[in-house]
Amino acid sequence: MNTFSEENYLKAIFRLSQMPDNKKISTSAIAEALGNNPASVVDMIRKLTDKQLIEYDKKKGVKLTTQGQKDAIQIVRKHRLWEVFLLEKLEYRWDEIHDIAEELEHIKYHDLADRLEKFLGFPEYDPHGDPIPKANGKMAKSFSASLADGKVGGSYRVAAVRDTSSEFLKYLHKLEINIGTQIKIIEQIAFDHSLIISIDNGEATTVSSKFGENILIS
Amino acid sequence: MNTFSEENYLKAIFRLSQMPDNKKISTSAIAEALGNNPASVVDMIRKLTDKQLIEYDKKKGVKLTTQGQKDAIQIVRKHRLWEVFLLEKLEYRWDEIHDIAEELEHIKYHDLADRLEKFLGFPEYDPHGDPIPKANGKMAKSFSASLADGKVGGSYRVAAVRDTSSEFLKYLHKLEINIGTQIKIIEQIAFDHSLIISIDNGEATTVSSKFGENILIS
DNA sequence: TTATAAAATTAGGTTTGCCTAATTTTATAA
């Protein structure tokens, strides 16, 4: 079994490997993702390599092995299931659940994820719109098109959020944007790509391009 | 905040302090309770003393301070609430829940215990019959009379189990004994205090004195 | 009381997962 820390590394590496940009997963990228020092990452790369959960090539960076990928997906599965639990059953707000799930995801016990999944009614997506892996590791593809890619005049359904920080989620909360909300792009400012949008047919609101990039649409 | 390990020590000390026998809480008793080496316990006694969570007197042993007691009770509260969740919502058997709760109890987040308690409908007792402390730290008294103290001919309701090991609970499961089961003492064997009992008016079964001591009745 | 056993403590060590500072390697830009 893997330690809490090993699991957090596997999950971070998995997340980086899912990025659309397809950049190599470097020591510094992992350090950045976890808020650790690169020197610490070097230690852990060695450890996970010994455990055959990753492969490391200074040219190509870090890659999960089949086993490493499996392990990572099981943690993601638990993370997302617990998030559903926290939101739907314990009535936490969606900007609060991530941190708690960050701890709950590490709890290991036979069947725990499966029972939780059943109890929650086999949810397909977590509260941030991310697909929940099934017990066999299969998962739907994440949404990847962002509002920033949308056309002026187009109307889109919020399917997921790319950034799950509580700052961003609180901002969405303030704008009354949730998964399922309909957003129409009224105008795009040429200068800085800011978007003027209408939320659920409400009045025009201006948001930054960074904002638009972090809203995923379906 | 306290670490996982500190919390486990606090909980063990709390449990020892609740024992009816009123023995002093010694280094070796704590070591025994946690399965650790006495030398390690000495380290931790020092640490918890520095943190003012316990007081240590080589004559009188370890005692929780007011703060230490408060902290310990909050962990016990979470432990027992999670046990209810695991049994009632995830449908684990009562011999499985303890180990999982042993991990869940350490998860810290604002309101978590309170939300869980509300979600579960404010249960008074955990699945082993132990009282669940309220948010303010108040808790009902534990059951203390055991079946071994019962009279021949008497009929008693199983209120709690003293031993919560999976071995004991599996044995109870096999005998179809649960919280609420009615047990009649048909005879007590003078030789070794074995008990001949009838479970829910079923046929006579013989159990050991050790067994009788671990069934608490109301 | 004194010998013996048990309990507590000390001394020193290990593993895990971090860190800083220094150094080496690799990339990039003039």
Add this chain to the structure above:
DNA sequence: TTATAAAATTAGGCAAACCTAATTTTATAA
């Protein structure tokens, strides 16, 4: 190409939470 910057690694260290082995203290029993 060579200087500079960035990235990766090494070296050494630290705190937490354990451990074993040795020693000291305390209890108990002859």
